[in-house]
Amino acid sequence: MSDSGQLEKLLIKAFEAPDCAGEPVAVFTAYVNPAEITLGYEFEWDAAQGAGTTGSRMNFKKSKPGDLSLAFFIDGTGANGHKVDVQEQVALFQTVTGYNGHIHRPNHLKLTWGTLAVRRCVLKSASIAYKLFKPDGVPLRAVVTASFADASDDQTRVAIAQDESPDLTHLRTVRAGDTLPALCQQIYGDPALAPLVARANDLDSPRLLSPGQRLRFPPLQR
Known part of the structure; x- marks a missing residue:
């Protein structure tokens, strides 16, 4: 009822x-x-x-x-x-x-x-x-x-499963306080991949992130 x-x-x-x-x-x-x-x-x-x-x-x-x-x-x-x-x-x-x-x-x-x-x-x-x-x-x-x-x-x-596998491409929206090394640690388990992700997103620097920015995290070899 x-x-x-x-x-x-x-x-x-x-x-x-x-x-x-x-x-x-x-x-x-x-x-x-x-x-x-x-x-x-x-x-x-x-x-x-x-x-x-x-x-x-x-x-x-x-x-x-x-x-x-x-x-x-x-x-x-x-x-x-x-x-x-x-x-x-x-x-x-x-x-x-x-x-x-x-x-x-x-x-x-x-x-x-x-x-x-x-x-x-x-x-x-x-x-x-x-x-x-x-x-x-x-x-x-x-x-x-x-x-x-x-x-x-x-x-x-x-999206429903919120799959975190590093073998999949992820799209993330940057939130206040996010850093690229920290996001790489969450997704890949390796913050040192930040420069590769920066290049994949055409970023001038891994340090320059803005809230609301959309980033692509492709499958990467550790």
Whole structure:
């Protein structure tokens, strides 16, 4: 429920553009919200063994796109106050999340529910389990279990993760008190790289920084 007491419905919006811009081409509304949503994330590591040692250390490589899993049911009995055609709703879910011939791939999706952050994602997998039937075999209830993969662009993911890997190019806005050696220490672990960063940004001197200035920190060898 929202603060006003109104039921917040799970919405899955389909877009043809990767950035999910403009109006959605289709929308699926879950009239019975999921009882549970699982957010998964994963880090990728390299196991490196130091010279003269028998153990290994784990070197961080990157954050992988996260997954979101949920299950909800479609109720055609009218018990929740909103009677729907179960097969029509299943077909709509498959249309919204499935293959789009205009873009020759499945739709780009935005998933929203209540106060959860909007997820830009794509469908990884889904299963439909029919649970209740009329005497003539028409389904009255279906449980949809779906898994979505984060589909944010690399720039957005890096910004969200605030990735500090020295193997990536970083853009930083200079704040009052920042120095180039200190920023190089944060990003590369080596303040002595300040002259190289200054040259990469066409700075006359590593000491001349101004608040609000944008600096590029490219991958550099230590």
